[in-house]
Amino acid sequence: MVSLYGPDLEHVDFGWPYDYQNTMNKYVLIPLYKYFMEENPGLGVKIPRPSGY
Amino acid sequence: MNLIIKYFFVGILPLLLLSCYKDNTSIGNNQITELDISFPNITGAEINMEKNEPLTIDPVITQDGADKAMTYEWQVNYEVFSTDKKLVFPCSKLGKYFIRLKVSNEDGSAFKNFTLNVNSPYEEGLMVLGQNEQGDGSLAFMRKYSPAEIAAGKVESFVNNVFTLNNPGNKIGKNPTDIAKRLNQVFISSSGEGKIYYLNAKTFELEATISAADYPDFKPVAMNVPDAGFRTAVILCEGGKIYNLALLENLILSNAKYSQTVMMKTGFGYNLNDCFNYYWNPATSQMLQYSSYYTTNSLQAFQNQDLVDFFYDASAIYVITKSRTTPAVYTKTVFSQYIQNNSTKLLDIKEQAVLNVIGGDPDLNPSSPIVVNAAFKN
Structure with a gap:
């Protein structure tokens, strides 16, 4: 995944990397959701609840 | 005159000098060994x-x-x-x-x-997952030979311990529980190690060891891995917990759709569009169905009934139950794959009948072997 898209996923130039959607869910979206919606809701960042969480 | 001198030096003098060279060479006469x-x-x-x-x-x-x-x-x-x-x-x-x-x-x-x-000697044959008295897992394989190969003297026999043979230094570990083939992948689960091993189906070489350090109760018991292109499979773990396995990403995820504890038994079936996973929730006496698009259950169909067995066959899920109030009454209920109608959410029962069980208990019980895998049946 890193070799395809770079360490910061900067080369994902399309909507959603379906081949890696579980990885994205587990390591990107769920931590994002936890951080912004559960631990720091005061920051005001809205993250939709990821599937599988 | 100058022209004659020029020809003399360039053409004639070298010849005269060359004629003074004495050639002592001879033709080779040593015998060459080819x-x-x-x-x-x-x-x-x-x-x-x-x-x-x-x-x-x-x-x-x-x-x-x-x-x-x-x-x-x-x-x-x-x-x-x-x-x-x-x-x-x-x-x-x-x-x-x-x-x-x-x-x-x-x-x-x-x-x-x-x-x-x-x-590859593992193109076609029979895989057997076993364990010794100490609980150490091993994988045996018997290759299937063609009639011509058998006529030529080949004998079909098991080769033991092909896991270690193809992965020197590696072992399956304690308490192997299930084995499944998916296209060019073979998955082996080990409840003792809390791991799933992903092997190349043609070489039995270890491609990845999948563990879930973030889920301490991940002790896989059964894997509903269809031999088709599905990217996610459902894993039943000790204690009746269900997890998802990302088959291409070698990743374990919690299953948010079914967080309740289920009976330690599962079955599954699939078609081109979806894979249907079945479980029994003893607390609610419900059959659970979990697939890519729909999560359904048997509602109140089995109130006051205990499960005897369930299995998937021919695009239907068969459920045998026993009445709690009248234990001699056994019922067979046949649902469509999704159990419920996806639009109306009503139960989609294809057939229901009271079984006439002669002599008391039937042979089937909840721990009966899983025989729903179409590939296994073939």
Whole structure:
């Protein structure tokens, strides 16, 4: 995944990397959701609840 | 006059000087020993071997003159593999190899080559996952031979411990629980280790070891891995917990759709569009169905009933239950794959009948073997 898209996923130039959607869910979206919606809701960042969480 | 002098120096003088050279050379008269190479056990320019079946060649070298000291050089894909006379090639990797023997003596060299194909012995056959008395897992494989191969003397027999054979230094570990093939993947679960091993189906070489450090209760017992292109499978763990396995990403995820504890039994079936996973929730006496698009259950169909068994067959889920109030009454209920109608959410029962069980208890029980995998049935 890193070799395809770079360490910061900067080369994902399309909507959603379906081949890696579980990885994205587990390591990107769920931590994002936890951080912004559960631990720091005061920051005001809205993250939709990821599937599988 | 100048022209004559010029011709003299350029043309005639070199000839005059050359004529003064005394030639003492003679034609070679030493007998050259020519080499001839033959491989006794190889006929033709191409041979086929199976993985892990060592190829041994003891070449016969003849010299048509005096016996002279010889050196040997076995080349594999144009690189020196061995300088011994006898070749022992392990055939440990699948592939096509160009093999050449170079034999040299003081007079020159001779070459002989052939092509070696190292093929998979695991293309078709029977896998058996087992464990010894100490609980250590092992994998055995029996290759299926064609009638022509059997007529040629091949005998179908089990090769034991192919996991370690193809992955030196690695073991399945304690309490292996399930094995499943998906296209070019083979998955083996181990509840004792809390891991799933992903092997290449053609080589049985370990591609990945999947564990879930973030889920301490991940002790896989059964894997609903269809032999098709689905990317996610459902894993039943000890204690009746369900997890998802991302088949291409080697990742364990919690299953948010079914967080309740289920009975330690599962079955599954699939078609081109979806994979249907079935569980029994003893707390609610419900059949649960979990698939890509729908999560359904049997609502109140089995109130006051205990499960006897369930299995999937021919695009339907069969459920055998026993009445709690009248234990002698057994009921067979046949649902469609989704159990509920996806639009109306009503139960989609294709058939329901009270079974006439002769002599008390039927042979089936909740721990009956799973025989729902279509590939297994075939």
